[in-house]
Amino acid sequence: MYGRAVALAFAISLTTAPLSAQRRPAAEDTARAVQLLGRATFGVRPQDLTEVLRVGRQAWLERQLHPETIDDSALATRLATAFPATRMAPGELMRNFSPPDARRRQAAAERAPGGRPVAAMDSVRRRNAGPGGTTQRWRAELVAAKLNRAAFSERQLEEVMTDFWFNHFNVFIGKGGIIWLAQDYEENAIRPHVFGKFEDLLVATATHPAMLIFLDNAESVAAQPMMASPASAARPARKRGLNENYARELMELHTLGVESGYTQQDVREVARVFTGWTIDHLPGRAQGGDARFVFRPRLHDQGVKVVRGERIAPAGQAEGLRLLHRLAHDPATAHHIARQLAEHFVSDHPDPAFVEQLAQTFLRTDGDLREVTRQLFLSDAFYAPRNRETKLKTPLELVASALRATASRVDVSPPLLQTLKEFGQVPYMNLSPTGYPASSAAWTSSGALLARMNFGLALGAGRVRGVPLDPGLAAQEDVRALAARLLPGRDTRELVSAVRADVQANPGSRGRALGLLLGSPDFQKK
Amino acid sequence: MSITRRAFMKQGALALFALGLPPEYLTRSLLAETRGAARKKTVIFIFQRGAVDGLSMVAPFGDPEYFQVRRSIALSAPTRGKAAVDLDGHFALHPSLSPLADLYGRREMGVVHAVGFPNPTRSHFDAQDNLERGTPGVRTTPDGWMNRFLGSSGESCAECDGHTLANPRAHAADHAAGQAATLFRGVAATPVLPLSLRGAYPTLAIGDLSRFGVAGGRDPDLHDTFARLYRTAAGDEVSAAAQDGLEAELILKHADPARYTPRPGVEYPAGDFGRSLRQIAQLVKADVGVEVAFTELSGWDTHVRQGGESGQLAARLSDLGRGIRALYDDLGDRMDDVVIVTMSEFGRTVAENGTGGTDHGHANCMLVLGGSVRGGRVLGEWPGLAREKLYEGRDLAMTTDFRDVFAEVLTHHLHAGAMERVFPGYAVDPRRFRGVV
Numbered sequence: 017m018y019g020r021a022v023a024l025a026f027a028i029s030l031t032t033a034p035l036s037a038q039r040r041p042a043a044e045d046t047a048r049a050v051q052l053l054g055r056a057t058f059g060v061r062p063q064d065l066t067e068v069l070r071v072g073r074q075a076w077l078e079r080q081l082h083p084e085t086i087d088d089s090a091l092a093t094r095l096a097t098a099f100p101a102t103r104m105a106p107g108e109l110m111r112n113f114s115p116p117d118a119r120r121r122q123a124a125a126e127r128a129p130g131g132r133p134v135a136a137m138d139s140v141r142r143r144n145a146g147p148g149g150t151t152q153r154w155r156a157e158l159v160a161a162k163l164n165r166a167a168f169s170e171r172q173l174e175e176v177m178t179d180f181w182f183n184h185f186n187v188f189i190g191k192g193g194i195i196w197l198a199q200d201y202e203e204n205a206i207r208p209h210v211f212g213k214f215e216d217l218l219v220a221t222a223t224h225p226a227m228l229i230f231l232d233n234a235e236s237v238a239a240q241p242m243m244a245s246p247a248s249a250a251r252p253a254r255k256r257g258l259n260e261n262y263a264r265e266l267m268e269l270h271t272l273g274v275e276s277g278y279t280q281q282d283v284r285e286v287a288r289v290f291t292g293w294t295i296d297h298l299p300g301r302a303q304g305g306d307a308r309f310v311f312r313p314r315l316h317d318q319g320v321k322v323v324r325g326e327r328i329a330p331a332g333q334a335e336g337l338r339l340l341h342r343l344a345h346d347p348a349t350a351h352h353i354a355r356q357l358a359e360h361f362v363s364d365h366p367d368p369a370f371v372e373q374l375a376q377t378f379l380r381t382d383g384d385l386r387e388v389t390r391q392l393f394l395s396d397a398f399y400a401p402r403n404r405e406t407k408l409k410t411p412l413e414l415v416a417s418a419l420r421a422t423a424s425r426v427d428v429s430p431p432l433l434q435t436l437k438e439f440g441q442v443p444y445m446n447l448s449p450t451g452y453p454a455s456s457a458a459w460t461s462s463g464a465l466l467a468r469m470n471f472g473l474a475l476g477a478g479r480v481r482g483v484p485l486d487p488g489l490a491a492q493e494d495v496r497a498l499a500a501r502l503l504p505g506r507d508t509r510e511l512v513s514a515v516r517a518d519v520q521a522n523p524g525s526r527g528r529a530l531g532l533l534l535g536s537p538d539f540q541k542k
Numbered sequence: 543m544s545i546t547r548r549a550f551m552k553q554g555a556l557a558l559f560a561l562g563l564p565p566e567y568l569t570r571s572l573l574a575e576t577r578g579a580a581r582k583k584t585v586i587f588i589f590q591r592g593a594v595d596g597l598s599m600v601a602p603f604g605d606p607e608y609f610q611v612r613r614s615i616a617l618s619a620p621t622r623g624k625a626a627v628d629l630d631g632h633f634a635l636h637p638s639l640s641p642l643a644d645l646y647g648r649r650e651m652g653v654v655h656a657v658g659f660p661n662p663t664r665s666h667f668d669a670q671d672n673l674e675r676g677t678p679g680v681r682t683t684p685d686g687w688m689n690r691f692l693g694s695s696g697e698s699c700a701e702c703d704g705h706t707l708a709n710p711r712a713h714a715a716d717h718a719a720g721q722a723a724t725l726f727r728g729v730a731a732t733p734v735l736p737l738s739l740r741g742a743y744p745t746l747a748i749g750d751l752s753r754f755g756v757a758g759g760r761d762p763d764l765h766d767t768f769a770r771l772y773r774t775a776a777g778d779e780v781s782a783a784a785q786d787g788l789e790a791e792l793i794l795k796h797a798d799p800a801r802y803t804p805r806p807g808v809e810y811p812a813g814d815f816g817r818s819l820r821q822i823a824q825l826v827k828a829d830v831g832v833e834v835a836f837t838e839l840s841g842w843d844t845h846v847r848q849g850g851e852s853g854q855l856a857a858r859l860s861d862l863g864r865g866i867r868a869l870y871d872d873l874g875d876r877m878d879d880v881v882i883v884t885m886s887e888f889g890r891t892v893a894e895n896g897t898g899g900t901d902h903g904h905a906n907c908m909l910v911l912g913g914s915v916r917g918g919r920v921l922g923e924w925p926g927l928a929r930e931k932l933y934e935g936r937d938l939a940m941t942t943d944f945r946d947v948f949a950e951v952l953t954h955h956l957h958a959g960a961m962e963r964v965f966p967g968y969a970v971d972p973r974r975f976r977g978v979v
Contacts, residue, residue, distance in 0.1 A: 232845045235897040257896015261845045440733035450667045461735035461747035462787030518767040
């Protein structure tokens with residue numbers, strides 16, 4: 017109703033005067049700023065809204081599109097101090113956190129003739145060697161670091177897009193040694209490319225050990241591998257051959273989309289192209305951290321392949337790179353990516369014309385994700401009144417936005433992990449290559465909504481272990497001031513009056529107003 | 543203490559009861575009525591999400607090709623005295639499913655093999671959507687077939703003389719008993735509502751029954767304030783789902799399913815799956831009117847080192863087998879009114895792949911269990927594993943449509959009609975039913 021009135025006023029202003037920022041009603045500017053911040057960050061804070069209104073949406077977005085220009089040293093310091101393991105390479109993580117028996121095996125392997133010398137046990141390792149220095153501990157730290165970045169990084173858009181693209185190229189830390197590799201995957205395969213070229217992102221994921229393990233390509237070899245030497249021919253080799261898992265998901269999820277018309281035969285051919293794309297040793301959980309990408313010509317299928325009618329001449333590793341290049345530039349990929357972005361950031365049912373526009377930009381700019389992201393957040397369709405305050409935050413977005421509104425850091429927090437589990441969205445823990453859904457419909461359920469209310473109440477009362485609320489927040493009884501802090505720029509009059517009535521009937525219930533606001537429908541939406 | 547007008551309107555005396563004002567006579571009559579309306583036949587669907595290898599669940603050891611193309615993962619034929627359970631001289635049950643073997647022997651478990659859709663997809667998410675929407679190949683279907691079943695089946699409310707209800711929400715607003723009978727007809731014991739149950743008809747997702755409710759039910763004001771905040775706005779599914787949850791909490795409070803502990807000796811497997819089965823048993827025994835219950839178990843995508851009698855798949859199947867058996871024993875003679883159905887989006891390749899696993903295939907098998915099941919048989923037409931019989935030269939061909947199995951269970955066990963609304967675009971024909979229920 018309110019939105020419609022504003023839109024009407026806006027339409028009238030259009031007919032009477034040329035469009036300019038000065039003449040646009042202030043309420044409309046605010047509504048658009050809230051829309052931008054609601055979707056391009058992990059939660060709108062009052063200071064964010066003030067900033068966007070001060071510099072303008074375009075300038076704010078431009079800065080966010082160049083995260084290297086934004087000082088984020090406070091977060092970096094915080095992570096380095098609280099979670100030193102966030103700076104460890106995969107192998108180091110594994111040696112610090114893997115279970116004791118696996119560590120012993122590892123040490124034994126290192127002592128073996130020709131192996132590396134046993135690394136000196138550093139202080140972190142000693143600390144982690146006791147109870148809690150386990151895989152579970154690292155998983156908890158990994159999630160806590162993720163929540164800190166999401167809630168408190170100044171480079172909000174980079175965090176949002178890193179989350180989007182990780183999910184697009186999902187890997188699951190419960191498989192193989194991926195628990196040791198996921199951080200490296202996120203920091204070195206995903207993050208550097210979120211405002212770069214899609215092809216680079218695609219190649220980075222295709223060659224990362226986490227993906228090679230997750231979708232089994234590391235173990236996929238030519239059906240009749242070329243025998244390198246008479247010696248290996250004499251030894252009865254373990255029976256190995258083609259695995260089509262990566263090939264299928266590459267086309268279905270990462271690039272073309274399931275409706276693009278590739279065939280089962282294409283899947284086989286693509287799998288043949290990627291034979292030999294593997295890691296230097298096949299991991300168990302205990303060894304995955306040391307895995308490195310290698311191309312092994314001996315395991316590669318040397319024959320001619322035909323993918324979607326196109327002949328791929330034998331060329332070793334170059335075949336795969338050429339195929340990734342083609343896939344990255346295919347119109348079907350552009351549409352698939354455009355649609356994913358529009359569904360995630362604009363609407364469960366995006367306007368097809370808008371998707372088409374994004375796809376055209378993708379094609380025109382050689383898959384430049386900075387250009388595509390810019391257009392996404394500046395287009396008229398994004399700001400259309402029917403798209404405002406309509407998306408249900410995903411559970412991760414809810415938790416991150418609640419932290420962003422009420423705290424300035426989060427520690428390792430078992431209850432928060434439990435909450436995310438109850439919501440059905442623990443970061444890094446989705447075993448499906450599809451990743452978590454982005455549609456509101458997928459997250460709308462009675463049980464999850466009750467859990468969201470309870471999470472709000474617990475957080476508001478300061479009862480979520482590991483989340484220190486900002487001082488004074490739980491004691492704040494001015495409901496209107498709290499609502500302005502949690503939902504800046506939104507119409508909260510009805511909400512405030514309902515919460516106020518409850519709080520007045522229940523004096524002395526600490527953090528109650530904050531809890532009700534965090535659990536309210538208004539706070540669930542963006 | 544305040545009762546929101548909506549809550550009172552919708553639940554009337556039941557809300558009063560839930561809030562701690564239970565006049566003795568009211569309790570008796572209301573419970574009798576609710577239970578009278580709610581004591582229903584139930585179907586429990588277990589979704590093996592991620593495509594289980596049906597040729598390992600129920601292995602066709604009578605086909606010579608089975609051993610030829612599955613050199614490292616084939617089960618040993620039961621005739622050699624190995625652990626697989628011989629079902630009929632041709633098929634054997636995976637040893638991890640042996641807890642179900644005597645149910646098969648008692649004819650309370652049947653198998654339908656070579657079930658699938660006439661749709662070529664080998665995409666997990668596409669095929670899962672097909673299975674949940676019940677309209678293979680039509681990606682625009684907005685709701686799940688279980689939801690359409692709930693919406694299209696006439697529910698008999700004693701006060702309404704059993705007419706079919708066009709608007710369940712409005713009906714629920716009028717009658718306390720109707721409210722209970724409506725809200726719990728479709729329940730998922732999962733944190734997220736599966737597509738199968740999504741749609742216009744109100745359904746519930748209860749991830750953890752013991753935590754279902756606002757602030758543990760200790761503060762009715764909080765409950766009511768949230769109810770006020772989430773008052774349904776037209777077309778807002780989020781508010782509607784929240785309202786349903788808040789109302790379900792009140793009903794659960796008086797049905798108190800937590801009172802029911804599993805029967806002595808029943809042990810559910812540890813973990814989320816076991817807990818979800820236990821919750822379903824609790825809800826069924828609480829007589830809140832569950833007609834369709836849903837849960838799922840994932841981890842079936844065995845592309846690598848799937849294993850045979852033991853290994854990765856065997857461990858997963860063990861959870862499934864022990865879980866179903868626990869549920870079966872826990873429900874006891876209630877199983878006369880309950881049918882359990884397993885399903886999985888597609889089967890896996892007939893031949894093992896180059897990494898000791900299997901890739902995405904086509905047709906699969908389903909288990910159907912219950913007192914009214916005509917079991918002890920492997921049903922459906924068996925296409926065989928000879929190469930020329932395989933779908934696209936590599937996968938088990940489909941001879942039974944998923945929809946025929948679902949339709950048979952719905953019509954024979956739940957006495958549903960209106961199959962054309964449940965499975966639009968598909969002419970359900972009882973002559974194609976396999977006779978499992």
